[in-house]
Amino acid sequence: MLTAVYFSGTGNTRFCAERFVRKQGGRAFPIEDKSAVSALAESSEIVLAYPIYYSNIPVIIRDFIKDNAALWHGKRVFIIVTMGAFSGDGTGCSARILRKLGASITGGLHVKMPDCIGDVKLLKKPLKKNKEIVEKAERKIDGAAKKYRSGKPPRDGLNAFAHIAGLFGQRLWFRGKTKDYTQNPKIDRGKCVGCGVCKQLCPMNNIQLENGKAAAGDKCTLCYRCFSKCPQKAITIIGKEVITQYDFRSLIDNVQRFGEQSNHAQQHSGDTAKPHNN
Ligand SMILES: Cc1cc2nc3c(=O)[nH]c(=O)nc-3n(C[C@H](O)[C@H](O)[C@H](O)COP(=O)(O)O)c2cc1C
Ligand code: SF4
Ligand code: SF4
Secondary structure (H helix, E strand, C coil): CCEEEECCCCCHHHHHHHHHHHCCCCEEEECCCCHHHHHHHHCCEEEEEEECECCECCHHHHHHHHHCHHHHCCCEEEEEEEECCCCCCHHHHHHHHHHHCCCEEEEEEEEECCCCCCCCHHHCCCHHHHHHHHHHHHHHHHHHHHHHHCCCCCECCCCHHHHHHHHHHHHCCCHHHHCCCECCCEECCCCCCCCCHHHHHCCCCCEEEECCEEEECCCECCCCHHHHHCCCCCEECCCCCCCCCCCHHHHCCCHHHHCCCCHHHHHHHCCCCCCCCC
């Protein structure tokens, strides 16, 4: 059975991975879910999905690949990358590591989704525009799934030209940002009420409560989940002020389009909507 393992800070990648595998009767696991590793071990056809950060792989995904290095040998891996605008070789970044670990790469898909960064004004788009982006993404995923089933999967981001574009377009200049985990997020202690939502949702267990206020450590993978869910808007990461908290669910009109979800997946993507079956 086709098995997707994915990381999704704010919901985009989860949506894309679930939609892609659902079209093939497969299943999807967030990497924070303990069953992700056993599912990976059991399956030979894998989909690996992640968002792109500075034209690179999130550190949490790089570590997941390396922590489970022995499991990739002999696997056939299709890579899905989501991004706000451009990644160059977003799929290629993990493909190179996976090949070294003995996997063969069956193809790659780059999906443009709304930018989840909500504290940089330049990156914000109106709701209508973001909905259009999601609709276009759905069509692209469905087309790719069809090609995958017919044995001719797309190969986005896997050629030499894409590698050069990703490297010189952004990765080289911003390498420091994704080299390791960072000391983030910034928490406004005046606004924080110590509700613990950020602590509960952080995939890196990077936030603790100290004297009734949230305090960040140095293991942030920059996923924007805490930023997007803090009820007090007390969190910033790259920028200095909260412009819009990213809410993926506001972009889809029909909840059923979000696909089948497990409770695990919801906990791990920070999504609070009710589970449903379709
Ligand atoms: C720290 C950070 C860096 C990002 N860098 C890029 C980038 O280089 N290129 C791009 O197109 N999108 C970039 N994005 C946007 C995300 O890749 C995009 O919104 C993605 O779909 C988020 O997926 P998620 O909701 O599954 O976390 C960046 C987002 C973050 C949080
Ligand atoms: S979610 Fe916001 S208000 Fe709640 S503990 Fe975290 S920073 Fe404080
Ligand atoms: S601290 Fe926030 S942005 Fe950083 S990894 Fe945790 S949830 Fe993601």
